[in-house]
Structure formats: C-alpha cells, structure tokens
Amino acid sequence: MAEANVTSPTRTDKAAVLRGRFTLRGLLLQLRAFIALILLFTFFALISEPFLRSTNQVILAKQVAINAILAIGMTFVILTGGIDLSVGAVVGLTGMIAGGLIHRGLVLEPLNAVVYFNVWIVSLIAILVGMLVGLVNGILITRFNVAPFIATLGTLYIARGLSLLSNQGATFPNLIGRPELGNTGFEQLGAGGFRIAGLDIPYSIFIMIGLALLAIFITTKTPFGRQIYAIGGNKRAAELSGVRVKTVTMITYIISGFCAAVVGLIVTSQLVAAHPSTGETWELSAIAAVVLGGTSLAGGRGTIIGTIVGAFVIGVLRNGMILQGLSSFWQMVITGFVIILAVIIDQAQQRLQERSR
Amino acid sequence: MNARADSAADDIILRAEKITKIYPGTTALDNVDFNVYRGKVNVLVGENGAGKSTLMKIIAGVEHPTAGRLLLEGEEIEVRSPREAERLGIGIIYQELNLFPNLNVAENIFMAHEKTLGGVVIKHSEQEQHALDLLKRLEHPINPRTLVQHLRIGQQQVVEIAKALALDMRILIMDEPTSALSDSEVQVLFRVIEELKAAGVSIIYISHKLEELMQIGDYITVLRDGHKVAEAPMSGVTLPWIIERMVGRDTAAAYRPPRHAFGDEILRVENVTLPKPGGGYLLDGVTFSLRAGEILGIYGLMGAGRTELFECLMGLHPHAGGVVWLGNSKLDGLIDRRIKQGLILIPEDRQREGLVPELSVTDNMLLASLRRFFNGLFLSAQAQRASVSQMIEELAIKVSDPQNPISSLSGGNQQKVVVAKSLLTEPKVLLMDEPTRGIDVGAKEEIFEIARRLAAQGLGIIFVSTELNEIMAIADRIIVMSKGRITQVFDRAEATQEALVQASAIGHGLGNGKDVNNDG
Numbered sequence: 001m002a003e004a005n006v007t008s009p010t011r012t013d014k015a016a017v018l019r020g021r022f023t024l025r026g027l028l029l030q031l032r033a034f035i036a037l038i039l040l041f042t043f044f045a046l047i048s049e050p051f052l053r054s055t056n057q058v059i060l061a062k063q064v065a066i067n068a069i070l071a072i073g074m075t076f077v078i079l080t081g082g083i084d085l086s087v088g089a090v091v092g093l094t095g096m097i098a099g100g101l102i103h104r105g106l107v108l109e110p111l112n113a114v115v116y117f118n119v120w121i122v123s124l125i126a127i128l129v130g131m132l133v134g135l136v137n138g139i140l141i142t143r144f145n146v147a148p149f150i151a152t153l154g155t156l157y158i159a160r161g162l163s164l165l166s167n168q169g170a171t172f173p174n175l176i177g178r179p180e181l182g183n184t185g186f187e188q189l190g191a192g193g194f195r196i197a198g199l200d201i202p203y204s205i206f207i208m209i210g211l212a213l214l215a216i217f218i219t220t221k222t223p224f225g226r227q228i229y230a231i232g233g234n235k236r237a238a239e240l241s242g243v244r245v246k247t248v249t250m251i252t253y254i255i256s257g258f259c260a261a262v263v264g265l266i267v268t269s270q271l272v273a274a275h276p277s278t279g280e281t282w283e284l285s286a287i288a289a290v291v292l293g294g295t296s297l298a299g300g301r302g303t304i305i306g307t308i309v310g311a312f313v314i315g316v317l318r319n320g321m322i323l324q325g326l327s328s329f330w331q332m333v334i335t336g337f338v339i340i341l342a343v344i345i346d347q348a349q350q351r352l353q354e355r356s357r
Numbered sequence: 358m359n360a361r362a363d364s365a366a367d368d369i370i371l372r373a374e375k376i377t378k379i380y381p382g383t384t385a386l387d388n389v390d391f392n393v394y395r396g397k398v399n400v401l402v403g404e405n406g407a408g409k410s411t412l413m414k415i416i417a418g419v420e421h422p423t424a425g426r427l428l429l430e431g432e433e434i435e436v437r438s439p440r441e442a443e444r445l446g447i448g449i450i451y452q453e454l455n456l457f458p459n460l461n462v463a464e465n466i467f468m469a470h471e472k473t474l475g476g477v478v479i480k481h482s483e484q485e486q487h488a489l490d491l492l493k494r495l496e497h498p499i500n501p502r503t504l505v506q507h508l509r510i511g512q513q514q515v516v517e518i519a520k521a522l523a524l525d526m527r528i529l530i531m532d533e534p535t536s537a538l539s540d541s542e543v544q545v546l547f548r549v550i551e552e553l554k555a556a557g558v559s560i561i562y563i564s565h566k567l568e569e570l571m572q573i574g575d576y577i578t579v580l581r582d583g584h585k586v587a588e589a590p591m592s593g594v595t596l597p598w599i600i601e602r603m604v605g606r607d608t609a610a611a612y613r614p615p616r617h618a619f620g621d622e623i624l625r626v627e628n629v630t631l632p633k634p635g636g637g638y639l640l641d642g643v644t645f646s647l648r649a650g651e652i653l654g655i656y657g658l659m660g661a662g663r664t665e666l667f668e669c670l671m672g673l674h675p676h677a678g679g680v681v682w683l684g685n686s687k688l689d690g691l692i693d694r695r696i697k698q699g700l701i702l703i704p705e706d707r708q709r710e711g712l713v714p715e716l717s718v719t720d721n722m723l724l725a726s727l728r729r730f731f732n733g734l735f736l737s738a739q740a741q742r743a744s745v746s747q748m749i750e751e752l753a754i755k756v757s758d759p760q761n762p763i764s765s766l767s768g769g770n771q772q773k774v775v776v777a778k779s780l781l782t783e784p785k786v787l788l789m790d791e792p793t794r795g796i797d798v799g800a801k802e803e804i805f806e807i808a809r810r811l812a813a814q815g816l817g818i819i820f821v822s823t824e825l826n827e828i829m830a831i832a833d834r835i836i837v838m839s840k841g842r843i844t845q846v847f848d849r850a851e852a853t854q855e856a857l858v859q860a861s862a863i864g865h866g867l868g869n870g871k872d873v874n875n876d877g
Contacts, residue, residue, distance in 0.1 A: 226479065229459060229460055242439055
C-alpha cells in the first residue's frame with residue numbers, strides 16, 4: 001500500500017522509487033518465453049546433429065521471419081483488443097498483384113496498351129494494396145462497428161477470392177521479368193542477402209529485425225504506441241482521456257496490412273512465382289506466435305519482443321521436428337499442445353502476480 | 358466586450374444557459390441554468406438522478422445538450438468532445454474511475470498528453486518525475502512505474518486526481534473525487550483545491566458528503582429531478598437548508614436505528630490471518646462474532662484491511678488462515694459454496710464487481726440465484742419475473758421496465774439492484790462494503806432503511822464504511838481496524854467520532870496526529 005512506497009525526498013530514495021520493485025518480476029515475465037525457447041533449442045541441439053548447422057539455422061530464421069513479420073502486425077491489432085484474420089489472404093493477394101504486374105503488366109484495355117512497372121513500383125503498389133485492406137478493416141471496425149473477428153473474416157474471403165480471380169486460380173510463374181521491359185530483379189528480394197561471417201543471410205531476416213526494432217520503438221516510446229495499450233486496457237477511459245481511439249485503432253489494422261504485404265512480396269520473390277492460395281491459415285500461426293509471446297487476446301498486455309520469441313518457439317519446434325522426421329500431422333498436434341501449455345503458464349503467472357500485489 | 362459589464366457577470370467564467378437534455382424515456386435536465394464563478398469552488402448537489410453528472414458531462418463534451426447553450430467568458434462555445442473541452446481549458450475528474458489498469462501510474466497521468474521529444478518519442482523519465490511531483494503534492498508518493506491494476510481503489514482515485522492536475526486547466530470539474538478517500542486524504546485534496554483556487558482555477562465540485570461541501574464550497578447550486586432549485590453563496594447556507602432543497606423534505610431525524618432484540622450468534626470469525634506477500638500481514642488475527650439481527654460496523658482508514666477481511670470471509674483468499682463459523686457449521690470452499698451456505702457480499706466497486714453493465718436490470722438481479730429458478734429443464738420465466746418485481750417493489754427501485762439495461766439507472770438504484778441480487782440468494786449474513794459510495798443522501802437513507810429492515814428480519818449485517826457519521830448512524834456495534842488488526846470494539850452507546858478516529862490511527866506512527874485532528 002501507500003506507506004510501502006513513501007520515501008523521504010533524498011536523491012537515492014527517489015531513484016529507488018522510480019526504479020520500483022516490478023522490474024525484476026517484469027524481467028522474469030519477459031524471460032519466461034525466452035527460457036522456453038532456449039530449452040527447446042538446447043533440446044533439439046542435443047538430439048539432432050544437423051540442427052545446429054549454420055545452414056539449418058539460416059533456413060530456420062528465414063522461415064521464422066515470414067511468421068514473425070505477420071505476427072508483428074498482428075501484435076499491434078491484438079494489443080487494442082482486436083484481431084486480424086485477413087493477413088494470410090492479404091499475403092496471397094499482394095503476391096498475386098506483384099506477380100501479375102510483372103508477368104503481364106497493367107493492361108489498359110481502352111487504350112489497348114500494357115504498362116510494365118519496375119520492381120520497386122510493383123512492390124510499392126502491392127504494399128499500398130495491403131495497407132488498403134487494412135484501412136478497409138479499420139473503417140469497418142471503427143466506423144461501422146463491425147466486430148473485428150467478423151470484419152476481417154469478411155475481408156479474408158474477399159482478398160482470397162480476388163487473388164484467385166486475378167488469374168482464374170492459376171499461378172503467375174517465373175517472375176524474373178524481362179530486361180527489355182525494365183522489370184527485372186524481383187527475385188533478388190527472396191534470393192539475395194548480405195554475407196556475414198561467411199554466411200549468406202537473406203534479406204527477409206534483416207527485414208524482420210528492422211521491423212521488430214521499429215515496432216519495439218513504436219510500442220514503447222511513442223504516444224501512438226502507449227495509446228494502443230490504453231485502448232486495449234480501457235477503451236472508454238482512452239476516449240475520455242482524449243485518445244483518438246478510432247484513428248489509432250484504424251492505424252493498427254493498416255500496420256497489419258502493411259506487414260502482410262511485405263510478407264506477400266518476400267514469399268512471392270522467394271518462390272519466383274505467385275500462387276493464389278499462398279498464405280492460407282498463416283493468420284493462425286501469426287496469432288499463435290503473438291499468444292505464445294504472452295500477449296493477451298483481450299488487449300492491453302503484451303510486447304513485440306514476446307511476439308518475436310513466440311515466432312521463434314514455433315519455428316524451432318517445427319524445424320526440429322522436421323529434422324527428426326516427425327510427420328507433419330504429429331507436428332500439428334504438438335504445436336497445438338505447446339500453444340495451450342504456454343497460455344496456461346501465462347495465466348498462472350498472471351494469477352501469481354495478482355495475488356502478490 | 359462591454360467595458361461596463363455587470364460586475365457579477367464578470368465573475369462568471371462559465372455559464373450554462375437553459376440546458377435541456379432528453380434521453381429516450383427521461384428528461385435528465387430541464388431548462389437548467391448553472392454558473393461557474395471564477396476562482397471559486399462551485400458546488401453542485403442533488404440526489405441521484407437529479408442530473409448533476411449529466412450536466413457535467415455536457416460541460417466536458419461527453420454528452421451534447423438537446424437544447425441550451427454554454428458561455429465561456431461570455432462567448433458561446435460548442436463542446437463536441439472531451440478533446441475540445443480540454444482545448445478550452447475544461448478538465449474533469451470522473452466519478453467512475455477512468456484509468457488504464459495495464460499501464461503504469463505515469464503513463465495513466467499523461468495519456469494522450471504525453472511529454473515528447475518532437476511529438477514522436479515519449480520522455481518517460483521526465484513524465485515519471487513530473488508524475489511523482491504531482492503525487493507528492495497530493496501527499497501520495499506512489500511509485501510512478503507501478504501498474505495501476507496493483508493500486509487500491511483509493512490510490513487509483515489519487516492518480517485520477519493527479520491526471521486532471523497534470524493538464525493545468527482553468528476549469529476543473531470534480532465529480533465525487535473523494536468517494537474512495539479517507540478523511541486525511543480528503544484534507545490533502547482540500548489543500549490542493551485551495552492552491553488551485555489561489556492560482557485562479559475555477560472548480561466545480563460534486564459530492565454527496567454534505568459536510569465536505571460546506572467546508573470547501575464557495576457557491577452552491579442544488580438540482581432536483583433535472584431542475585435547478587437553488588443557487589446561493591455557501592456562507593449563508595446551512596446543512597438542513599441544503600438537505601431540504603435536495604430532498605424536498607426534512608431528513609435529519611431519520612438517522613436513528615430502531616432497536617430490536619438480537620438473536621443467537623450467527624457468524625463467528627476466529628483468528629483470520631492473511632499474509633502480505635513480501636512479509637507482514639494484511640490481516641492479523643482478526644476475531645469477532647455477529648448475532649442475528651445485529652448490524653456490525655467496521656471502520657478503518659485505507660489499508661486497514663476492511664476489504665481484505667470481506668474477501669477472506671467469502672473465500673477469495675484460499676491461503677488465508679483462520680476459521681469462520683456460520684451458525685454451527687464451519688465455512689469452507691470458495692465463493693459459490695459460501696453463498697450457498699448463506700453468506701453474501703455487496704462489493705465495494707459497484708461498477709466493476711457488483712454489476713454486469715451489458716445486462717438488464719432483471720438479469721443482473723438474478724445473476725447470483727439462477728439455481729433457484731431452474732426447474733430441471735429451464736429457467737422459470739414466471740418465477741423470475743415474480744421475484745424481480747417483488748424486489749423492485751420492496752426496495753423501491755426506480756425503473757420503468759426491468760428489461761432496461763442496468764446502465765440506464767442512477768447510482769443509487771443500481772446499488773439497490775446489487776442489494777436485491779444478494780437478497781435473492783437468501784443469505785443469513787450480508788456483508789456490505791461501502792454500500793453508499795457515490796450515491797446521494799436520499800438513496801443512502803433508503804439503503805440504511807433497507808439494512809435496518811433486514812436486520813429486524815433476523816439477518817446479520819456487517820457494514821463497512823469510511824464515513825464516520827454513516828457508521829455511527831447505522832451500526833449497533835463498531836469494530837475499528839488499523840493495519841490488519843482490530844484495535845478497538847465499541848458499543849454504539851459509547852462510540853464517539855473522536856474515539857473511532859483515534860482507534861483507527863493506532864499503529865500509523867507519524868500520520869497519527871494529523872488523522873486525529875480532522876474528525877469530519
């Protein structure tokens with residue numbers, strides 16, 4: 001109670017008051033998912049020789065990056081108490097848009113002309129489309145009061161349907177572009193990378209790191225970020241405090257759409273082909289990573305670091321099980337158990353913290 | 358502006374003119390005029406449903422009037438949102454706490470007004486320092502990094518006040534700022550109010566604690582049933598005058614409990630102990646008993662352990678030590694078992710713990726006793742309706758249709774629904790934790806009346822309050838707690854306010870002298 005915190009106004013005491021007694025516990029809370037990750041990592045390192053090989057580690061990180069980028073966007077949305085089910089479909093749609101623009105260009109029928117863009121503009125268009133879907137989600141949720149689950153379920157179907165329509169359900173193959181059209185180089189995003197310590201690290205990993213750092217900065221250091229937590233914690237109070245609840249909520253969905261578009265580009269580039277069904281059920285893996293990272297689906301509680309760790313837990317688990325030759329069916333069963341276990345531990349931790357106030 | 362304006366009008370910073378607010382079904386405000394005098398404490402009183410909060414919400418931009426206008430410094434303004442009110446320099450401390458449990462104290466205080474570098478980066482350490490300064494000014498140096506969910510409700514109220522102070526408003530509305538504060542904390546707030554007045558801030562102050570209003574107010578406006586019935590300088594006003602205008606009848610005589618014979622011992626609490634995490638005790642060997650038909654008052658300052666005691670009795674702390682006997686049987690199990698055995702709690706925080714805001718009056722009332730209406734296949738609608746209408750009649754709950762949402766009721770009527778909910782469980786012992794928090798004199802009296810009637814019917818009642826005169830008026834016996842221990846037990850005949858205050862300050866060290874001095 002109050003008296004525990006009362007302090008005489010000397011300088012050292014003041015510092016102690018500011019530092020508080022919650023940091024250690026907060027740190028442990030953060031580290032819990034991390035400890036699980038280390039245990040898992042050690043386990044597979046011990047039982048599986050190829051697991052620790054640097055080539056495998058790069059593959060692992062590359063797989064994690066896809067899920068982690070989606071999960072970063074998802075974290076913003078979930079922190080407000082919302083959910084974005086459309087991200088997997090947006091991955092597919094933005095991939096098809098990029099593929100279509102490279103493969104057959106923008107067909108302007110009345111002019112009987114076809115315009116080809118260079119790959120930077122193609123990427124920009126795809127990203128804008130992803131953000132547009134996010135904007136639509138945001139408008140449906142904040143202006144028309146559609147529940148986030150329903151609104152994004154609707155846009156999931158719409159986006160998936162559009163990506164199937166875009167080429168009658170077929171793939172845009174071989175997206176290397178043509179020099180005479182000036183649209184080459186798209187495959188570089190997926191295939192290229194920086195060489196560090198004798199290892200080729202793909203761009204996608206750096207994109208993940210960059211986006212994660214940016215997201216950490218936004219959520220912890222900016223008014224927008226803290227207002228996301230405020231909305232998740234008490235929406236009414238946020239409104240009364242002068243937070244622009246609708247705008248902030250809308251932006252979180254745009255961020256999620258942006259992240260999905262980035263993933264769409266990365267995956268399409270890695271495959272050098274755009275499949276209309278790419279990204280199916282990826283929204284669920286993203287949600288799983290967010291939840292594993294300790295973010296509450298009710299909003300207001302969670303961190304980006306947690307989400308990244310959550311994505312790595314899923315990634316390590318999947319990678320390790322593949323190396324062990326476990327069937328993909330068993331992988332699903334085990335992943336399910338791990339998610340549920342993580343949430344149970346999280347709840348227990350919450351209760352413990354509640355009690356010790 | 359006119360050079361020679363009326364001198365009285367010059368003193369008015371904000372004027373609400375002929376404000377009318379019509380909700381579907383009710384007229385909350387009918388042609389109300391309200392003046393806010395510059396640099397004064399403008400008190401607004403009225404019973405629940407009189408329209409005080411509605412009027413304040415209109416001034417703060419949360420609600421919009423159906424008719425009428427607001428004049429700030431003589432110029433008409435339109436306040437469409439809380440943001441706009443803030444730009445005009447109008448701040449409000451809401452009656453219901455509006456905080457973010459998941460954020461820390463400093464972040465709560467500066468939410469949407471963050472101190473930033475170039476509008477982008479929050480300067481957390483500066484915010485924390487500033488927050489600490491504000492809290493020190495309120496004599497509550499709570500760690501600014503503490504999450505608000507870890508604070509007791511009184512501390513949360515302090516944070517809410519600090520949040521409003523952080524904005525440097527010229528008009529500050531305080532809607533029941535003291536409902537969760539102890540007497541000494543109220544005095545701190547009053548000192549801050551004096552400082553604000555000296556700095557030229559105009560204050561609108563709403564409270565149900567009339568003595569408090571008499572102490573702090575400069576002007577008083579009384580509302581009744583959506584009408585303004587009086588406005589006067591506080592200097593010429595007496596307590597009976599206020600009550601008469603508020604209620605429209607004289608109520609001073611009602612503060613006398615009827616005497617009836619008590620029955621056998623119905624509740625026995627032996628050595629209940631609740632360890633505090635990190636050492637010490639929240640409750641330390643609490644032992645007492647309660648007889649059927651008796652109203653036992655428990656008084657104590659914040660942190661005395663009143664709420665924790667109730668929580669222990671209800672089985673919310675399974676790791677607490679001690680034994681509780683209800684009649685001849687030992688209480689065990691968690692809250693649902695204890696309710697079945699005849700113990701029920703009316704929680705302190707009506708909004709958060711007493712009601713489900715989305716549900717109707719009926720559904721809220723039946724929440725704890727649905728089992729009674731279950732006939733093996735489904736819930737009997739007829740029996741439910743009968744019970745609900747009986748309760749509405751018995752407790753005189755003002756509601757046009759029991760299917761209305763609970764949120765459409767005034768605070769006092771909401772509280773009566775909570776009481777009805779508890780009574781429907783057919784309890785033997787009723788635990789009332791601050792049942793009059795945030796409700797007006799008339800409704801308070803009704804709650805008292807209900808408590809007395811229930812006691813006369815043989816119910817044992819434990820009544821917790823931070824208001825001395827309430828405890829004095831209702832309790833047959835008074836237990837005073839301090840720091841988790843019972844420090845003294847008074848029979849109502851021997852209890853005086855001074856003695857209660859003294860007993861409540863035992864073990865508080867330096868705070869002792871201060872607490873004894875202000876005995877409400």
